[in-house]
Amino acid sequence: MIRSVLSGDLPRSVPLTLILGGILICLALAPFLFPGVRTVDTAARICIFIVLVASYDLLLGYGGIVSFAHTMFFGIGAYGVALTSTHMGRGFDAIAIGSLAGATLAAALALLIGLFSLRVRAIFFAMITLAVASAVAVLVSQLSGLTGGEDGLTFKTPRALGPAFKFGQEMFDGRLFGVKLNGKLLAYYFVFIGASVLFLVMLRVVNSPFGRVLQAIRENDFRAESIGYRVVYYRVAATCLSAAIAALAGSLYAVWLRYVGPDTVLSMELMIDILLMVVIGGMGTLYGAMIGATLFVLAQNYLQNLMGAASGLVADLPILPELLSADRWLLWLGVLFILSVYFFPTGVVGRLRGTR
């Protein structure tokens, strides 16, 4: 049963299984295990980034294609929901149409970029995606009438997903294990279930014959061609699929935040974050995305607090409080990345599986 849900791609390592199981349980029960606005927000971001990073891994880890336009696709999905929710009014229909339109547009754009550049060499694809992504980011910030420019768009999601919506008053007195039963809780599970479905779909794709051909192409594209596979078709298909899933992750993000803006969904920093999450978790395995995204988002959200506490503990010592000051958290984040790449060149998953 579990094997078929995971498409036969089991973690193949006891520690890895335990870690992944732990992440899954924490995310599935986040509102109950860690009640609090900030903690639940972090959990929702982790869910969304797992999908986003996994969709990037589909491209980089399985297809061997480097793209810098992944945030653009993410942004297209997010703006899709924002625009339909703004213009059609709040509602699940607006979310559905916005997500579908975003995913379709992202796939179409990926098809266009792919057909133009993947025929030649993968490096041209990287350069073209960089150019297109920058152009789109500029366009979004300039077309302020449509996109809200740098300020972005704030919009309303269906009432059922808002904090003001309450349910279960008669049966549970509005609370379950002390947690308020409101729309925010529903919004979290909307994100969680959406992310789980997308993740399982990707797992199915990479373990399908299509995924095997992609892996073969990554390892030796000439050999795959001389067996009879049109490498360019497979690469373009992978690009489109990855773009569409990134867009859907963007839609989930928009639903969760009820806001989109260039900095949140289109920035180059976000692109670099995605790359780091893939590398830290381990390329060529979707479970790497789970671990990479969890570690990264947790570090982003809690390293500052942790360091603040640590600097308080060593307040009497020389220099150390300065180094551990909460303001230096980015420095330490950088150190952590360098160390993780140095010690886990194949990512956390590669290390735990002990393959190479």
Next chain:
Amino acid sequence: MSDTILTPNPSDPILRIEGVYTNIAQYHILQGVDLVVPRGGVTMLLGRNGVGKTTTLRSIIGHWRAHQGQILFDGEDITQLPTPAIARLGIGFVPEDMGIFADLTVEENMVLAAVSGPINSARLDWIFTAFPPLKTFWKSEAGTLSGGQKQMLSIARAMIEERKLYLIDEPTKGLAPAIISTMAKALKDLKDQGSSVLLVEQNFAVARALGDSANVMDDGQMIWSGAMAELGGDAALQERLMGLSMEAH
């Protein structure tokens, strides 16, 4: 320059190469290669290192493009076809570097190689008989196989489906003698099934045992074509065409 031309079915060869020139970057590797591969049997492509044997195979499969000349496969001009299309016409290619997919299992490698559908179980049984380690390591990652086992996998991938022509580049290179005889036996099986094989081989003993006809290249051109038996039995001819070093291999 040819002493004799041997073409058993001159009217209908499986592969005919006429005046092919192939450049790699600024190097003119093939300079007017002519080659006829008859239907059925093993055609040897021999010659010293660096004379263009591998480039000839790669020009056939379309990895390198022939700049001039024509390559006719089963009567069809494939000179400008993309590689996947050439492969799907029925050419199985075993490259010199084996090109196995190391991250995939032996099974996955084989499933990928069977492009036209599910694996034929009778054919798989034959492959398991020829190369028992593939059965043992069926579920293992191909990257964990030994060099000889990787070569077996590489050849098995080409043999998993019946192809009209097999291009095999130095299958015994760097292998232990015991594995070389396994290889030779498998190639002999393939030959006995009536397949057409174009084989590049430096091991002269293997070449002599398997080859029906032979073609010798030097400096990007075909310098001799004839019966393998004729070349195999004439030490002076071997020395003239390929230097003495061949016998030492």
